[in-house]
Amino acid sequence: MSESEQLHDLQKNFMNYVTGEDSDMVDKIESTPALSAKGRLDIYAYAYKSRLKEAITTDYDKLHSYLGDEQFDTVMERYIEKYPSHITNLRYYSISMSELLREESPFNQIPVLAELATIEAAFADSFDAEDHRFVIVNDLAGLAPEAWATLQLGFQKSVQILAMEHNSFAIWKALSDEETPPEPTKSEQTVMWIMWRRSDLVSRYRALVEPEYEALKLAKEGENFSVICEKLLDFFSEEETPMKAVGFLQSWIEEEMLSELRT
């Protein structure tokens, strides 16, 4: 075995101990009268779990409030077991939380849990999303009349569209205000929400009505303004459509969602 392989085996053995896998690491460590090899290694095993739990707790404090300490700890234990960390930066360790809560029983028996996790992860992504310049209303004035049809929109990296089947945003808001959250209820149909970060670096969110959602979806996919207008004909008359489309565009600009007008 090469020297590098020996070091690799030692590290693999150590990591197995820390993560609770099969390991004979205790035989590779000195025991002292003060503490056995096992007691010494256990310090690292304990630190491993507590560090990951600290990261998860930071990222999902509303989910934590909603579930209480004991049940939240059960969620964290399962998360750590299912998702060994493959990332360098702890900021991104818990990004699969909504996936776990959506896919696994018993967590998926309370569907708002996965939605709460989705909301909290979206806030985290919005918080430190890439910075870009903000399009201002005056930028529209510079557009040539013939440029409108092929106009494409660039969105801030913080802009995220979230689909919610329950009143999860209301639950999130109540938890955020440290009030008693409402009972979870399923909406008659899925409600689409938008979350984004404005120039004051504070994230906002609001529900989207169907025409705006459809327009936004196409715009984010890179479709141009005439395609967006065509889609809006499903909702509005030919006379109303251009005004509605410009209205959406104007509000996206005023709410600081756009980074670029591409002509």
Place this chain on the structure above:
Amino acid sequence: MSRPFLGFGLGLRTDHYQHIIEHKPQVDWFEIISENYMVPGGKPLANLDKIRADYPMVMHGVSMSVGSTDPLNQKYLQKLKQLVDRVEPHWLSDHLCWTSVDHVNSHDLLPLPYEEKTIQHIVDRISQVQDYLGRQMLIENLSSYVTYNNSVMPEWDFVNEIAKRAGCYILLDINNIFVSANNHHFAPRDYIDGIDSDRVMQFHLAGHSYNGEMIIDTHDHDVCDPVWDLYEYALQRFGAVSTMIERDDNIPAFPELRKELAIAEKIARNTLTKEQLHLSNHSLLQGVA
């Protein structure tokens, strides 16, 4: 040795952003945790830029994993370099440890066996990092709780040898020496006596917690008296060295932490001559990297 001397600094923590931005308190410099700013944008970088405009900084990483047998993480190094370009730190450091193997990350600073083959492995990797970054780095001694059966040398010899062969500098954590000395039953002054003075560029100070017979490096208490004594001893041995306090948990209000830093300043003033401090300040102009 005439080493750059930044004076007395603190670890930059989110709890203190507002106080620092509003009051611009007198602190010679801040040390940032590099990974906290390896994000695309938003408040972390906005606050970093604001504070950097008023204070010198150094960068301190926790994820380079120079001791790992995994290949060096090129994406990490790329982001680190981008952050170096943004912050323009006086220097950057990471730990003499490994954090991941087979791409599973412990997010902890795990110790290495102190033997020749480990030294060469790490020297090669630090050299690669320094070549990529185009600057010398600092490596920090750990707090540790285990000794490998196959370790054949004291930690200070291991640290010296790596620093000498890789051409890097040492970030000497005084608290970590105290913690490891207790946990592994050696005299902390032997460690300080054994370290090559020419390589020491920075000191860390911090608090710790007792867990039975062991001391855990928790950074959640004030610096204790025996660590202050060891700091004084280190100043006598090494002269003026840029010094900062790390606090990561149970974080007090900024003015309280600033008062604790004043203890370090007082000890340095009482231990070092004005000439030592003056000479070191003068050499600050020459930079290190």
